[in-house]
Amino acid sequence: MTQATLTISSKNYSSWSLRGWLLCKMSGLDFREEPVDPTDADVRQELLLLSPTVRVPRLTHGKVQVWDTLAIAGYLNECFPEAKLYPEDIVARAHCRAVSGEMHAGFYNLRSALPMNIKARHERFKIFSGARPDVERVREIWSECLETYGGPFLFGPATMADAMFAPVCTRLRTYAVTLEPELEAYIDRILDWAPMKEWIAGALAEPEEIEELEVEF
Incomplete structure (x- = not known):
């Protein structure tokens, strides 16, 4: 089969692109990146309205085109079962799917x-009250998974759940959200993960600004 293509948007801003890209890396898929213009209407919808349903990221693999991160994860798991994007144990696998779907x-x-x-x-950033329950829920999910499965990732080895929550790790660091030591250690582990370091390097190399994006956020 010919080399796959993953269509992505901004590495600095696009959490959904990051998730799809990590899943491709974890699967071992041979793929090339195809960045799209950040002024494209669909891309701006994904970046500004934070929608998980637009067609970025989009994986093209031979005759197959698949978008939406959960669909990409399912397809890659079928193509590369040896990558173990889902836990092997049926109970852990169901749990992994549940928290990944909740994030999605x-x-x-x-x-x-x-x-x-x-x-x-941001060294000091006030989180508005509506977002605090979401942060607390992230704490609950991470704490339960790390305690139940023993780390170092949420379900032991890295799985799709870590790809789904990786952008949250960047957000919590960007806005200096303080967590328990074991959860801070999990964030450190994600940010020091080889594919994440590669993505972050790409994000840092992007132009300083996407026109009007900061204002509309």
Whole structure:
């Protein structure tokens, strides 16, 4: 099969692109990146309205085109079962799917209050009250998973759940959200993960500004 293509938007701002890209890296898929113009209407919808349903990221693999991060994860798991994007144990696998789906469908207030911006650092940032329950829910999910499965990632080895929550790790660091030591250690682990370091390097190399993006956030 010919080399795959993953269509992505901004590495600095696009949490959904990061998730799809991490899943491709974790699967071992041979793919090339195809960045799209950040002024494209669909891309701006993903970046500004924080929608998980637009067609970025989009994976093209031979005759297959698949978008939406959960669909990309399912497809890659079928193509590369040896990558173990899902836990092997049926109970852990169901749990992994549940928290990944929760991340995919929810946390809108967290996304709105703490937009992904890898380059930025805010030493003092007041989180509005609507986002605090989302932050607390992240704490609950991470604490339960790390305690139940023993780390170092949420379900032991890295799985799709870590790809789904990786952008949250960048957000919590960007906005100086303080967590318990074991959760701070998890964030450190994600940010020091080889594929994340590669993505972050790409984000830091992007132009300083996407026109009008900061204002509309």
